[in-house]
């Protein structure tokens with residue numbers, strides 16, 4: 001999704017949404033199914049309750065969350081460590097951090113303020129989480145999202161997608177992530193989206209699961225510019241599914257005008273990122289051993305800015321279906337973007353350096 005871009009309260013909360021430590025280990029009281037798994041969410045809400053009440057959270061409770069499959073999907077998809085997740089919840093919910101939260105609330109960092117608001121929303125609405133989940137645990141919505149995701153996969157590859165990925169719910173912020181194990185999503189974020197945007201965001205994530213599933217077994221991200229292309233192609237295709245919606249009116253409603261402007265500006269960096277990639281590749285060629293990729297320059301916003309920019313050009317040139325046939329080759333986005341740039345003959349489209357194109361074409 002957009003970023004690692006991307007809940008207070010408590011009194012004596014005895015509602016059907018409450019999950020006691022004892023119950024949590026056995027059977028989550030929240031509705032759960034093969035398609036929607038709420039075990040990790042129940043554990044995260046239990047931790048949030050304890051933190052906001054100023055209670056000490058025993059290591060055992062944290063470990064129960066970290067051992068859940070939902071958390072493991074998050075860990076693998078984002079590289080987010082257990083420590084950083086724990087710090088994130090402690091920051092947002094422990095009383096000891098209330099001054100730091102106040103400074104953000106009063107400050108000018110729009111993204112941090114939005115993140116804070118989200119976690120405040122979670123805590124204010126945690127009692128309603130069962131209803132929120134019921135709104136989302138909708139097999140028709142899942143089916144629509146799945147069909148939408150599959151419409152961006154060539155027909156010849158569909159038979160390789162056997163099972164439907166599980167969506168794991170967890171409090172993570174205004175975001176969702178995925179890898180070949182499934183999707184991890186924050187239901188409180190989905191709650192703020194209209195139905196069309198929910199379908200689109202879920203389809204974006206399901207496409208990621210399928211993209212990873214369809215990669216050749218021997219695929220390796222050890223080469224920095226293959227790793228880069230992997231991110232850019234993965235996000236570029238999936239952004240065609242949900243960004244027209246999220247960066248438009250639906251995004252304004254969910255994120256607010258100020259934050260959506262920040263996102264639109266981030267997504268407008270495509271040409272500048274391509275320049276960074278070109279010069280990064282030349283540095284790599286000069287000294288492959290000493291080269292240390294600067295991911296903040298090569299892949300800002302997780303590959304979205306350049307990926308969406310290149311994918312839009314490919315679609316505008318009428319090459320989308322041809323590109324999708326090479327879905328399992330992450331280098332293809334650079335080659336098809338170059339074809340699109342030449343076909344469109346649009347001088348505004350940033351060129352890819354010929355040496356980098358040779359690399360992606362397999363000429364070196």
Ligand SMILES: [Zn+2]
Nearest residue numbers: 001204235238
């Ligand atoms: Zn994504």
